[in-house]
Amino acid sequence: xxxxxxxxxxxxxxxxxxxxxxxxxxxxxxxxxxxxxxxxxxxxxxxxxxxxxxxxxxxxxxxxxxxxxxxxxxxxxxxxxxxxxxxxxxxxxxxxxxxxxxxxxxxxxxxxxxxxxxxxxxxxxxxxxxxxxxxxxxxxxxxxxxxxxxxxxxxxxxxxxxxxxxxxxxxxxxxxxxxxxxxxxxxxxxxxxxxxxxxxxxxxxxxxxxxxxx
Amino acid sequence: xxxxxxxxxxxxxxxxxxxxxxxxxxxxxxxxxxxxxxxxxxxxxxxxxxxxxxxxxxxxxxxxxxxxxxxxxxxxxxxxxxxxxxxxxxxxxxxxxxxxxxxxxxxxxxxxxxxxxxxxxxxxxxxxxxxxxxxxxxxxxxxxxxxxxxxxxxxxxxxxxxxxxxxxxxxxxxxxxxxxxxxxxxxxxxxxxxxxxxxxxxxxxxxxxxxxxx
DNA sequence: CACGCATTAGACAGACCGGTCTAAATAATG
DNA sequence: CATTATTTAGACCGGTCTGTCTAATGCGTG
Numbered sequence: 011x012x013x014x015x016x017x018x019x020x021x022x023x024x025x026x027x028x029x030x031x032x033x034x035x036x037x038x039x040x041x042x043x044x045x046x047x048x049x050x051x052x053x054x055x056x057x058x059x060x061x062x063x064x065x066x067x068x069x070x071x072x073x074x075x076x077x078x079x080x081x082x083x084x085x086x087x088x089x090x091x092x093x094x095x096x097x098x099x100x101x102x103x104x105x106x107x108x109x110x111x112x113x114x115x116x117x118x119x120x121x122x123x124x125x126x127x128x129x130x131x132x133x134x135x136x137x138x139x140x141x142x143x144x145x146x147x148x149x150x151x152x153x154x155x156x157x158x159x160x161x162x163x164x165x166x167x168x169x170x171x172x173x174x175x176x177x178x179x180x181x182x183x184x185x186x187x188x189x190x191x192x193x194x195x196x197x198x199x200x201x202x203x204x205x206x207x208x209x210x211x212x213x214x215x216x217x218x219x220x221x222x223x224x
Numbered sequence: 225x226x227x228x229x230x231x232x233x234x235x236x237x238x239x240x241x242x243x244x245x246x247x248x249x250x251x252x253x254x255x256x257x258x259x260x261x262x263x264x265x266x267x268x269x270x271x272x273x274x275x276x277x278x279x280x281x282x283x284x285x286x287x288x289x290x291x292x293x294x295x296x297x298x299x300x301x302x303x304x305x306x307x308x309x310x311x312x313x314x315x316x317x318x319x320x321x322x323x324x325x326x327x328x329x330x331x332x333x334x335x336x337x338x339x340x341x342x343x344x345x346x347x348x349x350x351x352x353x354x355x356x357x358x359x360x361x362x363x364x365x366x367x368x369x370x371x372x373x374x375x376x377x378x379x380x381x382x383x384x385x386x387x388x389x390x391x392x393x394x395x396x397x398x399x400x401x402x403x404x405x406x407x408x409x410x411x412x413x414x415x416x417x418x419x420x421x422x423x424x425x426x427x428x429x430x431x432x433x434x435x436x437x438x
Numbered sequence: 439c440a441c442g443c444a445t446t447a448g449a450c451a452g453a454c455c456g457g458t459c460t461a462a463a464t465a466a467t468g
Numbered sequence: 469c470a471t472t473a474t475t476t477a478g479a480c481c482g483g484t485c486t487g488t489c490t491a492a493t494g495c496g497t498g
Contacts (some may be wrong), residue, residue: 036447050351052266055485067487077486128350132401136342136350139265152405158460176415177422184398186247187346191366192395201390208391208426220357241453248475270456280476291456 035073036065042084047127049133050146051081081134082143088130091152096118096158106166107210110159110178114185114206118199120190128190129183155179166214174213181205249287251277254299261341263360265295265348295348296357302344303365307332310372320380321424324373325394328399328420332413333405342404343397369393380428388427395419 041062045054058079060067073189074080099116100109120126127133131148138144159182160175168174185202192198230429246254259268270291288294310411314323334340336405339345345362352358373396374389382388399416406412 051349056487057485067448068489069445072444132405132495133350134226135405136347137267148405173415173418176411177419178414179413180398180402180419181394181400183401184394184396187397187401188394191346191349192360197390198394201387202394204387205391205394205419205423212422212426269454271454281478282459283475285457286474 032066034069037071038065038070038080039083039087040199042080043087046081046084049216053138060213082147085131085134085147086146089147093154097215106162107214109165110162110210111203111206114202117185118202120192121198122196126194129186132187146185155182168213170213174209177209178206181209243352248279248283252279252284252287252294253297253301256294257301259297260295261344262307265350280412292357296361299345299348299358299361303361308370321428323377324380325417325420325423328416331396331399332416335412336410337410340403340408341398346401369396382427388423391423392420
């Protein structure tokens with residue numbers, strides 16, 4: 011939720027007071043995060059957002075300009091939140107293999123949250139305007155996830171880090187989708203971890219490894 | 225009141241049985257299949273369905289009763305189509321392992337279709353009313369897919385057919401989701417097949433293989 | 439205080455939504 | 469042919485949607 015830019019045109023020299031309540035932008039983003047994520051960006055209208063945020067409609071359109079840009083800002087904050095969460099889950103390990111498994115463990119923990127409702131980018135882009143801000147936000151998010159897996163696969167010494175990264179991304183996608191579609195069935199965590207280990211073992215086993223490149 | 229099992233999306237428009245044109249129900253389902261699948265059940269309204277089908281609005285409500293029931297019928301026809309497609313893909317092999325890989329090959333072929341737009345059940349249930357007809361249709365479809373993978377895993381002699389079935393289902397979900405989100409990137413087929421083989425090898429080639437009869 | 443500016447509540451616009459209903463036209467059936 | 473049932477086009481309903489605009493209200497700063 012730290013996506014708010016403080017680029018204020020009125021560059022006042024007033025010392026920022028940290029106690030006054032959140033700005034309209036912050037409260038709109040908080041309301042959007044709750045309502046859009048829980049019920050979907052199509053079914054939730056502007057009126058419900060401003061009601062939850064306690065903000066006038068004019069402020070919303072003065073701040074974001076359109077609903078689509080509000081959705082894009084909501085997705086950007088989701089992107090930042092997931093980046094922080096997974097980065098913290100990773101940095102507690104040194105072994106790249108353990109880092110990869112830590113991602114799936116962090117996801118399993120996320121799926122257990124009672125308010126979990128699937129991937130926000132997948133949901134928002136389902137009926138989004140092609141080529142619009144929402145699709146772009148989803149593309150950026152997926153590129154980040156894929157780069158993370160590819161980098162870790164390379165650090166783990168995989169002969170084909172791109173291929174292993176894509177396999178892990180497939181598993182990541184499948185786990186998130188199944189966790190939503192199966193209504194929080196906890197039986198997803200174990201097969202996900204088993205599959206991740208099997209894919210890592212198959213790709214990293216060095217006994218009969220074909221070295222790709224010098 | 226048999227469900228429209230012969231309403232295949234890609235079938236030709238040849239009137240096989242009778243000379244007169246398709247019934248209102250068939251044309252409505254065909255229009256729903258095109259519009260709902262391509263643009264989403266939320267964004268496509270009733271008026272566009274009846275315009276495409278060339279049917280009066282009264283006939284739609286006389287036939288289906290509500291939009292939700294039309295969506296449910298559209299999903300039922302999708303369910304039947306996928307069942308037929310995957311069943312045909314499977315029955316060309318005898319080895320259960322080859323049957324499983326044939327499913328992923330059939331999916332890869334599906335992803336290459338220019339009008340592919342992801343899993344219809346995943347899309348329709350994204351913002352669906354909880355506990356409604358759409359969610360039920362998605363649950364039934366997922367149960368069928370899972371049973372298929374579990375049965376094949378058991379036939380393949382997996383020591384834990386439920387676990388392997390879930391792993392394969394995760395991969396199935398991930399492949400379908402990635403194929404949509406990555407805008408038809410053909411680079412998904414190879415990692416999917418590699419992962420499927422790795423999961424099968426890990427589950428079926430044990431130090432001491434336990435054959436589950438049959 | 440006075441000014442400027444952001445924010446407020448809410449009316450309003452124009453479009454679309456799912457769904458109902460009427461009345462004419464058509465098809466099926468005795 | 470006459471009767472009945474279905475289908476048709478489209479008006480119509482109440483409601484919701486995004487987005488604009490007005491006018492009053494704060495509220496910090498010179």
